[in-house]
Amino acid sequence: MxxxxxxxxxxxxxxxxxxxxxxxxxxxxxxxxxxxxxxxxxDGNPAELFEMAGEELWNKPAGPKNASLQGCDLGLGPGKVEGAFAQLPRYFADTDKVQDVESRLLTCMSALQGIDTQEYVDARFGTPKKNDLIALATYISGASKDKPVAVTLAHPKARQMYELGKRMFFFQAGPHDFSCATCHGEEGRRIRMQDLPNIMTKEGAAAGWTSWPAYRVSSGQMWSMQWRLNDCFRQQRFPEPIYASDMTVALSMYMAANANGSTVATPGIKR
Amino acid sequence: MNRRTFCAVTAVLSLTVASAAGAQQASWGPGADDTAFATMLQASFRNAGRVTVERLKQDETQAFCSDPQLATSKAAAKQAEAIEAANLASVKWPSDGKWLGDWKSGERIAQSGRGLTWTDSPTQASGGNCYNCHQIDAKEISHGTIGPSLHQYRKLKGGTEQVMRETWAKIYNSKSSNACSNMPRAGHMGILKETELQDIMALLLDPESPVNK
CATH class of the missing domain: 1.10.287 (Helix Hairpins)
Incomplete structure (x- = not known):
């Protein structure tokens, strides 16, 4: 290494x-x-270290109930991790909600381990609680590497989440009038030297969706999609998105469904 | 989001729909109606640093442009014109009558993308974010491509009073000539001060600026 x-x-x-x-x-x-x-x-993606840490957290008993996350249902049945990430976000009957990998982890930590997840929601990115969640998400995403993205909008709530995400993508506000579409709605554009994927196309959505969680060399940090979105909104001059909130899941659903059929390449590595 | 903001967001959303009423089909798919969308917004953002959820309140321009299917339709052409006229009417012209400030200072402002995020301190001066989207001085190769190249701006456009006026209006309030331009409204939104706008103007229009060499 x-x-x-x-x-x-x-x-x-x-x-x-x-x-x-x-x-x-x-x-x-x-x-x-x-x-x-x-x-x-x-060639030497430090994300592997986070995958290993995440696997350990998944298997280790924790919380007031001293239970592991091995019974967590990520959509393919309790404990089935392989291939689950490629089908997220998805509708879950037990919560009657559409959830991405990170909001689903919160549900499992609360239900199986008895953990008060509000602290995890409120924790700043880069602090230990968020790092644990991101390590778990990295482990789970790695277990779908090379699988095709296959999210379904068959359930009305899944379809609604997609449509809300699409509407959010175009929502302009703040002192700079920015929406997601300002930067991610056209082909072949750049901010400075950074290429911008057009999320409205399959290729662009795949470039955005299939490579997070990713290790960021510039900051030496492992970022999940939730963190990626959080920093997008910071740069948009918006208020801060609440971790794992419906809006973040909706945008994730919009990206994932647009990327359907492309190949999961997580964990990725970025500049 | 507090209750007041929520009501304001709902009000703006209903306003958009009302103004688009008649021939227009709803642009959004099943489940993404105004109420569901406003509920989602309310539950999904929080205050951070000095940035509050008040920023989710849209003005008329933002609300109109957040529905691109409507905004680019023939049916909305008159509304787009009205939005441009309202934005043009908001432009404050230089109080000392001078179009051009210091291009060197303009270059610094054009380089900076700082300001107004929840991690910026309240005393952080805002940059113009110009190079993020435009080529300007050709020596700076790290430039974005969302906006057109501004290299040789004066050589190509000329330095007439009309060019000065149009360029000022574009920088002060980009929506004065293009209702849904991707460019921020640097003057209108208070991102840059008058002297800073004059400095940016000089970067583009001073014959001595490297942009025109």
């Missing part, structure tokens, strides 16, 4: 050197350099 990570960092520094020395006419080279940098990073 360490040797691979070191190799990735050397490649990264080389890529940064290419980037730093570039002139306007060398833009293609710059883009290639960044691509090479991202490829090199995949």
């Amino acid at each position: 360490n040797a691979r990570l070191a190799a990735a960092l050397v490649a990264a520094l080389a890529a940064v050197a290419v980037f730093g020395g570039a002139r306007a006419q060398d833009k293609d080279d710059t883009a290639k350099g960044i691509e090479a940098y991202r490829e090199a990073l995949k």
Whole structure:
């Protein structure tokens, strides 16, 4: 792991050197350099460490009921982790709600382990409670790697969540008039050097949806989709989305359903 | 979200629907009606730092543009014109009569994407976010592409009084000429001060600015 990570960092520094020395006419080279940098990073993705930590948390008895999460139903039956993430978000009859992996984890922690999950909802990203949730989500997503995204809108509440997510995608507010669509509603656009996926297309939605949770090299942090969305809204100058709230699940459903048929590539790695 | 905001959001949403009434089909699919959407918003955001849920209240422009299917329809063309006119009427022209400030300061403001997020301190000056979306000085290769290139702006557009006026209006309130432009309304929303707008103007329109070299 360490040797691979070191190799990735050397490649990264080389890529940064290419980037730093570039002139306007060398833009293609710059883009290639960044691509090479991202490829090199995949070779030693520290996300593996979070997957392992998540698996341990899944199996370890915890909470007032001193129970593990092994009986948690992620949609394919109690304890079935493999392939479950590829079909999330989905409608769950026991909660009568549509849930993504992180809101479902809260349900299981509360029901099986007797944990007061409000503290987990309120905790800041980057603090231990949120890191535990993200490690769990990383483990669960890794168990769907290379599976096709297959969410269903058959249940009316699932269809409603998709439609609410679509409406949210276009909702403009705040001092900058930003909506998700401002940046993610057109082909081939960039913010600075960062390519922006067009979430309205299958390819764009797949680029957004199938690579989170992801390890972010720039911050040295493991980010889940909930964290990704949280930071999108921060940059949109919106108030803060509540963790695992309906709006976040709705946007996730919009992305996941648009990405249906593409391949789960989590855990990913980002700049 | 508190009750007042919730009511305001609901009111704005019903206003949008009312103004689109008649020939328009609802743009949103099953279950995403105004009530369900407002309920979702109310339950899904919280105050953070100095950013409160009050920011979810939309003005008329934001409400109109949040339904792109309607906003781009022929039936809404008159409404789009009215929104542009209202935004144009809001433009405050430079109080000292000067269009151009300091292009060097303009470059710094154009580079900065800071300000007004829940992690920014209240004393953090807001940037213009310009390079996030536009090419400007060609020396800066890390620029976005959501907006058009502004390189050689004066060389291409000229430096007439009319160009000055149009450019000021665009930066002060981008919706004055395009109801649903992706560009923020830097002056109208108080993101940038008058002197900062003059500095951005100089970056684009001063013959000495590297943009026009």
